[in-house]
Amino acid sequence: MQQRRVIDQVHTNRVLLNGQLATPKWWLPTVTLLGLFVVVGWVLIGFMLNKGLGVTGLNRPVFWGVMIVTFVFWVGISHAGIMISAILRLTQAEWRRPVTRTAELLTVCSLLTALLFPAMQDGRVWRDYWMMPMDWARGVWPNPRSPLIWDPFAIGTYLTGATLFLYVALLPDLGNLRDRTKGVMHVFYSVLALGWRGNPRQWKLQTVGGILLSALMLPIFVSVHSVVSWDFAVTPGVEGWHSTIFAPYFVIGAVHSGVSAVVTVMALMRWLWKWDDFIRPEHFDALARLLIVVATGWLGFTFLELIFAVYSQEGQEVALREMQIFTWPWNAWFIVFLLTGYFIPVGMWLFKSVRNNIALMFWTSILVNVGMWLERYFIVVGGLSRKTPLVNSWATYRPSAYEWAIMAWSFAWVSFLLLLFARFFPLVPLFEQKESQTFSAEIKIGRARVPAVLREQE
Amino acid sequence: MTTQPETFGKHRWGMTIDVDRCTGCQACVIACQAENNVPLNTEQQYERGRAIAWIRVERYWEGEFPNVKARFIPILCQHCENAPCEPVCPVYATYHNAEGLNVQVYNRCVGTKYCANGCPYIVRFFNWWEPVWPETLRNQLNPDVTVRSRGIMEKCSFCQQRIRRGVRQAARESRELRDGDIQTACQQACPTEAIVFGDIANPETRVSKMRKDDRAYRMLESLNTDPAIVYLAAVDPDKAATGEAAHG
Numbered sequence: 001m002q003q004r005r006v007i008d009q010v011h012t013n014r015v016l017l018n019g020q021l022a023t024p025k026w027w028l029p030t031v032t033l034l035g036l037f038v039v040v041g042w043v044l045i046g047f048m049l050n051k052g053l054g055v056t057g058l059n060r061p062v063f064w065g066v067m068i069v070t071f072v073f074w075v076g077i078s079h080a081g082i083m084i085s086a087i088l089r090l091t092q093a094e095w096r097r098p099v100t101r102t103a104e105l106l107t108v109c110s111l112l113t114a115l116l117f118p119a120m121q122d123g124r125v126w127r128d129y130w131m132m133p134m135d136w137a138r139g140v141w142p143n144p145r146s147p148l149i150w151d152p153f154a155i156g157t158y159l160t161g162a163t164l165f166l167y168v169a170l171l172p173d174l175g176n177l178r179d180r181t182k183g184v185m186h187v188f189y190s191v192l193a194l195g196w197r198g199n200p201r202q203w204k205l206q207t208v209g210g211i212l213l214s215a216l217m218l219p220i221f222v223s224v225h226s227v228v229s230w231d232f233a234v235t236p237g238v239e240g241w242h243s244t245i246f247a248p249y250f251v252i253g254a255v256h257s258g259v260s261a262v263v264t265v266m267a268l269m270r271w272l273w274k275w276d277d278f279i280r281p282e283h284f285d286a287l288a289r290l291l292i293v294v295a296t297g298w299l300g301f302t303f304l305e306l307i308f309a310v311y312s313q314e315g316q317e318v319a320l321r322e323m324q325i326f327t328w329p330w331n332a333w334f335i336v337f338l339l340t341g342y343f344i345p346v347g348m349w350l351f352k353s354v355r356n357n358i359a360l361m362f363w364t365s366i367l368v369n370v371g372m373w374l375e376r377y378f379i380v381v382g383g384l385s386r387k388t389p390l391v392n393s394w395a396t397y398r399p400s401a402y403e404w405a406i407m408a409w410s411f412a413w414v415s416f417l418l419l420l421f422a423r424f425f426p427l428v429p430l431f432e433q434k435e436s437q438t439f440s441a442e443i444k445i446g447r448a449r450v451p452a453v454l455r456e457q458e
Numbered sequence: 459m460t461t462q463p464e465t466f467g468k469h470r471w472g473m474t475i476d477v478d479r480c481t482g483c484q485a486c487v488i489a490c491q492a493e494n495n496v497p498l499n500t501e502q503q504y505e506r507g508r509a510i511a512w513i514r515v516e517r518y519w520e521g522e523f524p525n526v527k528a529r530f531i532p533i534l535c536q537h538c539e540n541a542p543c544e545p546v547c548p549v550y551a552t553y554h555n556a557e558g559l560n561v562q563v564y565n566r567c568v569g570t571k572y573c574a575n576g577c578p579y580i581v582r583f584f585n586w587w588e589p590v591w592p593e594t595l596r597n598q599l600n601p602d603v604t605v606r607s608r609g610i611m612e613k614c615s616f617c618q619q620r621i622r623r624g625v626r627q628a629a630r631e632s633r634e635l636r637d638g639d640i641q642t643a644c645q646q647a648c649p650t651e652a653i654v655f656g657d658i659a660n661p662e663t664r665v666s667k668m669r670k671d672d673r674a675y676r677m678l679e680s681l682n683t684d685p686a687i688v689y690l691a692a693v694d695p696d697k698a699a700t701g702e703a704a705h706g
Binding site: 051052053054058059060061062063064118121122123124125127128130131138140141142143145146147148149231234235236237238384387388389390391392393395397 | 580610
């Protein structure tokens with residue numbers, strides 16, 4: 001497949017642990033700045049809860065806005081984890097190795113962020129615990145027919161699985177770090193490493209655990225964003241939402257945005273920690289090729305959605321598309337959405353020189369997520385703006401500064417969590433790196449060259 | 459559990475609105491506002507799309523100039539048998555009671571606003587701020603109706619408090635509830651008697667008879683929400699009235 005570089009284990013340890021054993025110079029100022037943004041964001045959210053949702057731009061009939069859009073966006077980003085760790089692991093794609101932990105970490109951080117959004121846009125957030133399946137002496141249980149009950153279950157399952165996955169894959173590296181640290185950090189890593197010694201039994205359990213988790217999490221690949229899409233699709237009152245293609249449409253869109261986000265983070269990792277030896281252009285090349293396929297599938301669904309709408313000739317469906325495609329300023333954003341979501345990035349990825357150019361891959365992957373955010377805005381706000389044939393109640397909405405600020409906060413918050421994690425744990429799994437080196441090593445027996453390690457089928 | 463009168467579940471409440479009689483005077487809107495402690499709507503609230511009006515009169519224009527006709531249609535919660543707002547509420551703050559009412563339980567509501575998105579008639583309202591009344595109007599609040607705090611949904615209750623009062627009164631006088639004993643505020647205020655409210659489980663009531671009218675139709679019937687409100691289409695002297703043509 002790709003050319004393999006021979007990297008010895010000492011070099012691997014030294015370079016991949018450069019964030020833990022020594023703090024990079026840029027780390028503290030960056031985290032402080034992000035921390036500042038995060039604090040400001042939390043204050044704004046607190047203020048919104050204190051004053052009421054009147055501070056948003058929401059109105060009747062657009063009861064859901066930027067906050068729900070951002071929720072769907074972050075759940076979409078989280079699909080990176082399941083795609084890369086489970087699907088690529090089970091299909092034995094070798095190039096996944098340096099990416100697995102970042103993808104899984106991105107999943108955990110983005111899910112933690114996503115969960116906050118539907119909660120904070122509730123009128124009485126302090127009563128949200130009533131959605132939990134517990135009898136809080138109210139005599140009323142949650143309503144299992146509501147997609148807002150399915151959501152926490154789907155996302156909670158994913159979050160639990162992703163966290164376990166992240167942790168199981170971290171164990172060997174924690175043992176490695178424990179042996180290289182002193183004092184408080186030594187105790188910290190010792191506790192977390194759960195007595196990892198690297199004996200054959202532990203390796204076996206760790207591998208079996210990883211594969212089991214991948215297999216168990218496979219259904220989540222389909223379920224999470226399907227459930228999120230049903231928040232919209234089960235609503236017969238909103239013509240633009242009530243569509244049977246939403247579940248696969250959302251899932252493929254989520255993979256598109258999630259894998260693109262992994263590309264963004266990988267480029268940053270390569271620049272920030274100078275991991276040129278480990279995060280290679282061929283990884284970007286493989287991800288871009290995967291993305292071309294995913295993005296094209298996604299574009300198909302985007303057009304299907306439009307075709308279904310226009311083919312049915314229902315008044316408000318046609319009115320919705322008319323607004324989205326022909327009315328200022330929606331039409332301008334619609335063009336931006338198509339260009340950023342598909343045509344610019346995929347058009348560029350067709351060229352090998354772009355796929356191997358990390359700076360270009362970085363910027364195109366960001367474009368994809370601009371487009372994907374707009375797509376969710378088109379779906380959520382667009383559908384509500386033209387939801388029934390009662391044209392007197394048609395309205396659209398303008399997000400307030402609060403909503404923009406809280407959306408921006410979520411990006412600072414995810415980056416903050418990622419950098420905090422990166423200070424204490426290696427972002428590229430050392431053992432995966434070494435394993436791939438071992439697997440690709442060959443020995444000579446007589447005239448034949450055979451793999452040095454016999455691999456059991458995963 | 460709460461105690462209910464023995465007759466609870468015997469009735470099924472419904473309404474008919476004769477669109478032909480509606481003049482668009484908005485008396486129902488004002489009556490509803492006064493009866494149900496709906497806060498005053500300012501111009502700014504209307505502009506921001508945040509005004510609360512449990513019943514509203516929508517106006518549609520029909521025909522090309524100069525043969526233009528104004529059509530009025532009062533729209534309120536349809537109390538659907540198969541309501542899209544009910545299954546989506548995660549905490550059962552809105553549910554269907556045994557008398558066919560789509561009930562909003564204010565103190566269960568957490569304010570997800572999902573029900574409002576589900577409602578195709580757009581008759582659900584969110585309290586974006588804590589409601590305020592001018593000092594002079596405070597004593598005018600209806601003591602039988604909860605004042606809704608911020609962060610929860612509200613909507614037409616078919617004047618639940620009047621229904622309860624009527625049923626209690628009948629029980630106290632040891633008699634059956636008579637047709638017309640219970641009037642909703644909008645019905646009471648309507649000068650042309652376009653709105654009729656009553657028990658649709660009893661075929662002898664005025665509302666039940668009106669539902670069998672040739673002009674009867676239900677709003678957005680294609681969504682299969684099975685509303686408890688039946689509209690009677692406007693009679694157009696120029697052409698034969700059809701249900702679809704009349705509601706715009």
